Amino acid sequence: AGSGKFFVGGNWKCIFMEDGDHTGSILFSDFTLHLKQYTQNGTKESISKLVSDLNSATLESDVDVVVSPPFIYIDQVKNLLTDRIDIAAQNCWIGKGGAFTGEISVEQLKDIGCKWVVLGHSERRHVIGEDDQFIGKKAAYALSQDAVSSWDNIVIAYEPVWAIGTGKVASPEQAQEVHAAVRDWLSKNVSAEVATKTRIIYGGSVNGGNSADLAKKEDIDGFLVGGASLKGPEFATIINSVT
Numbered sequence: 570a571g572s573g574k575f576f577v578g579g580n581w582k583c584i585f586m587e588d589g590d591h592t593g594s595i596l597f598s599d600f601t602l603h604l605k606q607y608t609q610n611g612t613k614e615s616i617s618k619l620v621s622d623l624n625s626a627t628l629e630s631d632v633d634v635v636v637s638p639p640f641i642y643i644d645q646v647k648n649l650l651t652d653r654i655d656i657a658a659q660n661c662w663i664g665k666g667g668a669f670t671g672e673i674s675v676e677q678l679k680d681i682g683c684k685w686v687v688l689g690h691s692e693r694r695h696v697i698g699e700d701d702q703f704i705g706k707k708a709a710y711a712l713s714q715d716a717v718s719s720w721d722n723i724v725i726a727y728e729p730v731w732a733i734g735t736g737k738v739a740s741p742e743q744a745q746e747v748h749a750a751v752r753d754w755l756s757k758n759v760s761a762e763v764a765t766k767t768r769i770i771y772g773g774s775v776n777g778g779n780s781a782d783l784a785k786k787e788d789i790d791g792f793l794v795g796g797a798s799l800k801g802p803e804f805a806t807i808i809n810s811v812t
């Protein structure tokens with residue numbers, strides 16, 4: 570782990586499955602996103618169970634923990650989840666709210682007490698077609714609505730696309746190499762202070778069995794976890810893997 574406070578995010582995505590460990594898929598007009606590894610995690614009932622497991626878990630105190638439910642469940646989660654864990658939205662509109670059907674604005678997220686938002690996830694790039702410019706605008710607007718100085722509030726996730734949802738995790742050495750390169754980029758292009766302060770977290774098939782080794786690397790400041798964040802006890806193990 571690096572010098573910043575360890576940060577672990579749970580990305581609950583938008584998967585709905587009837588029950589159990591079935592294979593599932595979401596159909597888009599031009600391709601199918603397969604969701605083999607997930608169990609049920611997108612119903613009021615399954616979310617209640619997950620929240621109750623998280624509430625009863627013992628979590629290392631020196632770790633920022635944030636979970637990101639689908640928009641329609643944020644209120645449910647916020648009402649039931651311990652204050653120890655923050656909530657993130659999985660997306661936001663690029664600017665001030667207005668006549669943008671189907672979008673959720675940063676102002677609305679703030680209104681319900683949601684302080685974090687996941688932006689630029691590869692699924693939104695590949696499936697929805699968001700590009701760097703669009704995501705950059707969203708990030709800039711979201712930060713402009715935040716009272717505290719910007720870089721303190723940015724966490725960068727390195728997620729090799731071949732590792733997301735595939736069960737193929739990067740080795741600690743592979744992840745460390747990229748994290749060090751990202752930090753170096755920040756140092757040269759922003760400032761040495763920002764490079765030291767910014768949490769750079771790894772995502773892609775992190776689970777309770779591989780997190781401890783990854784967390785030992787000096788530039789890995791935490792994790793963004795998809796599938797394994799849907800199991801409360803395993804997510805707790807990942808949070809507690811900070812060294």
Ligand code: PEP
Pocket residue numbers: 580728732733734735736772773774775793794795796797
């Ligand atoms: C993710 O959704 O960002 C992710 C890393 O998923 P998983 O942990 O399932 O690979």
